[in-house]
Amino acid sequence: MTPLQPVILGDMPSLSKLYVNAAAQAARRRLLGTHDSSVLPLESHEVRGVTVDVANLTAYQHLLGETASDVLPAGFIHALAFPLAISVMNRDDFPLPLLGMLHLRNSVEQRAPLLFTDALDITARVENLRGHRAGTQVDVVAEVRVAGTQDVCWRGISTYLAKGVFLPGVDKPSSAPVRRDFKAPDPTGVWQLGVDAGRAYAAVSGDFNPIHLSVLSAKALGMRRSIAHGMYLASRALADVGSVRGDSFTWDVDFDAPVFLPCRVALEISSDQGGSGTWKRSDFVAWNPRSGRCHFSGSVAAL
Structure with missing residues (x-):
């Protein structure tokens, strides 16, 4: 439209x-x-x-x-x-x-x-x-x-x-839709997210949605605890991919389960090199290291 x-x-x-x-x-x-x-x-x-x-x-x-x-x-x-x-x-x-x-x-x-x-x-x-x-x-x-x-x-x-x-x-x-089976791979990194992670991202993004700020404000909207911003998590994964992505790329993220704060998040990033040895794509997935439940997954690919 x-x-x-x-x-x-x-x-x-x-x-x-x-x-x-x-x-x-x-x-x-x-x-x-x-x-x-x-x-x-x-x-x-x-x-x-x-x-x-x-x-x-x-x-x-x-x-x-x-x-x-x-x-x-x-x-x-x-x-x-x-x-x-x-x-x-x-x-x-x-x-x-x-x-x-x-x-x-x-x-x-x-x-x-x-x-x-x-x-x-x-x-x-x-x-x-x-x-x-x-x-x-x-x-x-x-x-x-x-x-x-x-x-x-x-x-x-x-x-x-x-x-x-x-x-x-x-x-x-x-x-x-058929839910894919998820088996946690070996992590390439672990994030330690404090209870203030939502407020910290809100301060730089301006997104003060109550579900991210505190237990009380999140419960008022039906959540048991505050949750991390999805775009904070996705943007942090993008930052972890690094400058190899260059200036032109696609960046896709699917969110599977909320990240309740505070928590630890395990992350795995894998990269694909083309035949010429140049970077083509990086895939990432993040999960709860205690339960094994997938939080989000996505990819960054060269345009």
């Missing part, structure tokens, strides 16, 4: 205000009844001339283990575009509840490097509303260009699930 007309915003939206509005919207829906529309907003949201705060970029690089560089990490660009994506899902005509949505998958194309000195035009839209065995899922598409140009340098598709929400006219899959 192609948006009919972009909604141009003067500034990047405030995530804290968006989450407050989402809570108020959820309360209204509980009082007035659930949203029964199966139509997504036709408009995209856009902010032009976005600039990067160098101190924030440095803090991000330090937290995630990215090498200090003028090139913006792909995960940092996701965080930069994230408030705009949330603003589309926070619209009154968006049919799914924002709070409590689960992040199922993320797919990024880093087509060309973006520098911290670049002013950026960022757009976001929603598409592909479809059924899931546990509710309804939707894709949120964000695109980033150098300001005033037409070529997309970074494109990300985030798939979210509204668990327990079944909209009229949205077909539920006839069968559940």
